[in-house]
Amino acid sequence: MKFENSLDFAKSLDKDNPLSSYRDDFYIPILNDKETIYFAGNGIGLQPKGVQDAVLDELENWASYGVIGMESGKNPWVHYSKKFPEKLAPILGAAQSEIVVMDQLTADLHLLLTSFYKPDGRRKKVLIEWKAFPSAVYAVQSHMLLAGVSLEENLVEVGTREGERYTRNEDILSAIEAAGDELALVLISGVNYYSGQVFDMQAITEAAHKAGALCGFDLAHAVGNVPLRLHDWNVDFGVWCSYKYLNGGPGAIGGLFVHERHFKGSPLPRLAGFFGADEKAGYQFKKDFIPKSGAAGWQLTVPPVLSLSVLEASLEFFESAGFDNIVEGGKRLSSYLLFILNDILKNTQSKPFEIVTPTGEGDHGCQISLYLGADGKHKFDMLRNNRVIITGFPDHVVRVAPVPLYNTYEEVFLFGKILEHILIAH
Numbered sequence: 001m002k003f004e005n006s007l008d009f010a011k012s013l014d015k016d017n018p019l020s021s022y023r024d025d026f027y028i029p030i031l032n033d034k035e036t037i038y039f040a041g042n043g044i045g046l047q048p049k050g051v052q053d054a055v056l057d058e059l060e061n062w063a064s065y066g067v068i069g070m071e072s073g074k075n076p077w078v079h080y081s082k083k084f085p086e087k088l089a090p091i092l093g094a095a096q097s098e099i100v101v102m103d104q105l106t107a108d109l110h111l112l113l114t115s116f117y118k119p120d121g122r123r124k125k126v127l128i129e130w131k132a133f134p135s136a137v138y139a140v141q142s143h144m145l146l147a148g149v150s151l152e153e154n155l156v157e158v159g160t161r162e163g164e165r166y167t168r169n170e171d172i173l174s175a176i177e178a179a180g181d182e183l184a185l186v187l188i189s190g191v192n193y194y195s196g197q198v199f200d201m202q203a204i205t206e207a208a209h210k211a212g213a214l215c216g217f218d219l220a221h222a223v224g225n226v227p228l229r230l231h232d233w234n235v236d237f238g239v240w241c242s243y244k245y246l247n248g249g250p251g252a253i254g255g256l257f258v259h260e261r262h263f264k265g266s267p268l269p270r271l272a273g274f275f276g277a278d279e280k281a282g283y284q285f286k287k288d289f290i291p292k293s294g295a296a297g298w299q300l301t302v303p304p305v306l307s308l309s310v311l312e313a314s315l316e317f318f319e320s321a322g323f324d325n326i327v328e329g330g331k332r333l334s335s336y337l338l339f340i341l342n343d344i345l346k347n348t349q350s351k352p353f354e355i356v357t358p359t360g361e362g363d364h365g366c367q368i369s370l371y372l373g374a375d376g377k378h379k380f381d382m383l384r385n386n387r388v389i390i391t392g393f394p395d396h397v398v399r400v401a402p403v404p405l406y407n408t409y410e411e412v413f414l415f416g417k418i419l420e421h422i423l424i425a426h
């Protein structure tokens, strides 16, 4: 479709947008009595209006039932988390048995590294990308140190090329090949938090397996944003948080994926807890740990019911809109954003900002990162003064992430006008 940089055109896109009606189901943050242009769903997704009732329902259940709520009410708490694999399967491209919602991303990653980082002889290297999120780096480092593996020699960070701000897929694939039989694990983001780049998860997994290593993904910025086929891609494991594109609320319960081929044979060693124990054994308070089958066997504790109630209310939108439609909506919105940004660049003499994110088809999701120049912090502040909510970093790179469930083309157009105005004022 041929885009136009005009308010009427943006409005016409909103009129034809099959997801338009969902915006009214979300609270849009207000600054100075006006709605913000909230392009920060990659940080904290917005609150769906049904969430407060869902939480109140569970508080009422607690008041009415006490311990009996474990087994009664609409969502008997002891079984509540079992509802979620079915809801998340289309979003993750995984079998239900491969999914569990539990704890939070970093804790889930630690639990899975315990099972999947198995340094053995020469094979002890871990490969990560440049600008992997600190949590993933710290988690990997802790497991390497716990295993007595030196970080200097064995933690391989695949860098960027001169003048680029993201790690190319092909460079990751070559680094995997080069590490060969010294490689134990590849841990990459599905979508990099800084650049917004989508990695080729299938090719990276294939390369890791060819080298005889395992492959896991930090899916914080991928889940609910881009299509995933974790099962078919043969990914060994993945972890995610639910407070970004899944709109599960600040500090929401996260989740983990383990490929079903790891369920064959004797259970993988793991850090165990009561809630991961096979129900019969767990409830009979047997001493020997027999895990629940599937990913559920990594659970430790009774799930946080209030957080589950928020996530359930939020996931209803993914079910009713259909995840494929949400992905398509996100693609169209970010294409329009790129069009507007390129239009500004075309019409300005200097290069007032740079697009950091790779812009090819399938190379990005909702988030487009921009380098705003040496006075980027000032521009960021001016955007905020104009009610534009985005997130950024000290190196003047900002992340702009219009989200298809609650953002509009009109907002993208207005963002472009505000940005242009700020750039001209400089």
Ligand SMILES: Cc1ncc(COP(=O)(O)O)c(C=O)c1O
Binding pocket: 104, 105, 106, 107, 133, 135, 136, 189, 193, 218, 220, 221, 241
């Ligand atoms: C890529 C990535 N991984 C991990 C995290 C944080 O994980 P947790 O929810 O455990 O703090 C974030 C948070 O923004 C992230 O962007």
